[in-house]
Amino acid sequence: MxxxxxxxxxxxxxxxxxxxxxxxxxxxxxxxxxxxxxxxxxxxxxxxxxxxxxxxxxxxxxxxxxxxxxxxxxxxxxxxxxxxxxxxxxxFDFEDDAPDQFRIASGKDMIDRIGKALQAMPERCRTVLVRRRFDQQPPKEIARELGISLSTMEKRLARAVVLLIRALEPDGARNGSAASPAETDTRDDAANG
Amino acid sequence: MRPTAEIAAKYFHGTWRQSARQTSCPLGARTSIAGPGSTNIPNFRPSEQERLATEAAQWLAQLDLGTADQAAFERWRDQSPAHALAFARAYARWEQLDGNEAPQAEQHVGPSASRRALMRTALTTAAVFGIGGGLLTSRAYAWDHAETGVGETRKLMLPDGSVLALNTDTAVAWKFNDTQRVVRLERGEVALDVSPGPGMLSLESEGASTALSAGRFNARLKAGALDVMVLRGKASSKAQALGSAHAPIVADAYHTLLLATGEPSVRTVSKQQVAATLAWQDGEILFQDEPLSVALEEYNRYLPGKIVIVDSSLSGIRVGGRFTSTDPSAFLEALEATLDIDARPVNGNYVLTRKK
Known part of the structure; x- marks a missing residue:
């Protein structure tokens, strides 16, 4: 499995x-x-x-x-x-001669966007994400230190991942149908606070 | 006079091609992409995608925290390809955080390089073995296994992106982590497409060991000897025992490295040998002017019911042709039609005799 x-x-x-x-x-x-x-x-x-x-x-x-x-x-x-x-x-031709350049460009761009996405996230979500994903802190320790339950932590982490997915979508995907990042974050804050 | 009646390759080629088209993996861009009956492009409304993304993120969070019910997760993902896609997207984003520093606003110290490397290992391991929270020690260094039965082939991707194909009746194990990549051939034959990596990939069998560079290889275990054919890249022998007198021997493209009990040896291979070696990956079997006994030995590797020669005068007849490896009917028909050989089914096997 x-x-x-x-x-x-x-x-x-x-x-x-x-x-x-x-x-x-x-x-x-x-x-x-x-x-x-x-x-x-x-x-x-x-x-x-x-x-x-x-x-x-x-x-x-x-x-x-x-x-x-x-x-x-x-x-x-x-x-x-x-x-x-x-x-x-x-x-239609596949215009496909520079995939490597594309990869490099998108790599640099991605680092930038990840930073922005993390900054734009509600703090409670970011804290859990950073402690888990970057610091590799054990879940129980995080729960204890933050004084939250595992299931609350689960919700915040899931929320962080959703926001990350949304923020890292390629430009132009789902044009106009998704809320802009700024609006989304405000809404999340309101929903969580 | 030696019987030299050779089965014309051309004659069978037609038969084989036809059946191969129905059975082999459809990769032709135009005809196969849509797949049968699925030409309709469903509407993927953003709201549906959003919903699946949210669910996928929940699963990912649970898997990371070790609170996920694995079976329930698998059931969720198996609901539709759109579910699987949503999870892959979520996972890819999660993974992309690798190598990025935590935001400065946070009062946390960014992870050190070694810690990040450890984290990467942990995540890859989680990806491969799917263990939640305390995954680091439990199975991070365990071997993973795959095998095929007679007549089966399988292709799979290893944790580093290398592709491993298993031929009929094959057993293989592998162990990948940050410092080493090891593949152990226990039985049968594999094709390996090795991705570039930090070091060489180590291919082992009982008593033999080779180091493979990035490239394409075919390895077969036969009578205790490990035969490694190099199609791209390099394979070098490793000292079999500490203090062994042998210097490493290197085989490059279109050579085979043979590791048996004695000193390793390198031989060049012919185009025909390469073609025969590649054939099995397409579900084919290729004979080029080989004695019938040798051809049958090869064919029988793929068949649960074996082809047996009763009349020993038949074994020297030379045959050639290209056939579907799992279905010998075209081969047997050809023997009957062109060589006056009678193929009789007996208890699930086939018995060959000379026609009276």
Whole structure:
């Protein structure tokens, strides 16, 4: 029994780091940003349940092709086929020559965003996260020192993770549908205080 | 005159290809991606994603604090790929905190480098073994195992991202931590795609040990000897016992390193040998002008019911071709059609005799 299955490990290492690039490609394939997000999410859902993952030599390129094919598939099933878009998608090229640069850039950017996300979090959530994740303090010791129960600590830690997920989402994911970070934090503070 | 009737590879190629397309892992971008019956792209409304993200974060918190009910967690994750995806996302973010300092506003001293390394190990271990709170000592250095039965193959990813493929009837164990990567072949044959790492990956069998660089290898245990074929990278022998007189012997690409009881030896391999070695990973078996007895020995590794020669005059007949390793019917048909050999099923086995 494990928290991560091999496929999850693969997905986290080989697919997820390219999410921003996938979203960008999806936005060129789909006109509507929501549809672009759906497309990437649908591709991810397939990938994480796929049998042959270990044989994929170039996951980034593979997912790019997948997005393109899924987009075509969608278009074909539409009631009115937009021929112009068909040919646009046909011309879609994977622009895939600089994944390493992309990785490096996103790495630096990520450190920045993590710092900001931690700062923006309600303090009670941050404290638990920092003590657990950075200081590796045993849960019972944290509970004792903070005078809280394990289940309260669980809730605060879970909240911290949710905020982290939200803050580290690639730019443009779920455009406009999620609250801005500032609003979110205010709401959390209110809910927790 | 020696019987040289060779089964034409071409003849079988067609048969095999067809069945392989149905059985092998579909990776062709266009046809297989959508999967059968799943061309509909469901709507993933942000609210649904949000809900799953919240649940995933709760599981992650519980797993970290050691309060999670593992079985309940597995059930939750197995509900749908979207659940699994939500958890993988949450886990990835959690993991990304590695190597970042705690925010200065907090009165905590940032973890030292060694502590962070320890933490990384702890988390990786948690990821692999899925133990909650007090995971550090319990199983961090335990061996993990995998095996396959006759006719089975399996592919899995090791904790460092290296990929390990198990051929039929194989048993393997591994132990990965911050300072070492060890894979132990106990039985059978594996293919290893080794990721670059801090050190070499150590591949062992009983009585033999090699150090592998990053690269691609195939290792087979046969009659007590460990045979390591290098397709990319380097494999070097390690001294088998302390004070051994042998200097390490290195094999590079397209060589095999043979470790038996005597001195290790290196041989070059032919393209045909490489092709035959790669074939099993695609569920194929490849013969190139081999005596029937040798071909059958190879085929029988994959078959629960064995093919047996009764008429010993058949063993020297040379055969070639490419077949599905788990299904010998095309192979047997070919023997009947082209070599006048009769293949008779007897108690789940196949008995070969010369046609009268």
């Amino acid at each position: 494990s928290a991560l299955r091999p496929i999850d490990r693969w997905f986290i290492d080989e697919v997820l780091p390219h999410e921003a690039a996938f979203l960008e490609a999806a936005r060129r394939l789909e006109r509507d940003p929501d549809a672009a997000n759906d497309l990437v999410q649908a591709a991810f859902v397939k990938l994480i349940a796929m049998d042959g993952w270990a044989q994929i030599a170039q996951p980034r390129q593979y997912v790019m092709r997948m997005l393109r094919n899924m987009s075509i598939e969608r278009l074909r099933r539409a009631k009115i086929v937009e021929f112009q878009r068909m040919s646009e998608i046909d011309d």
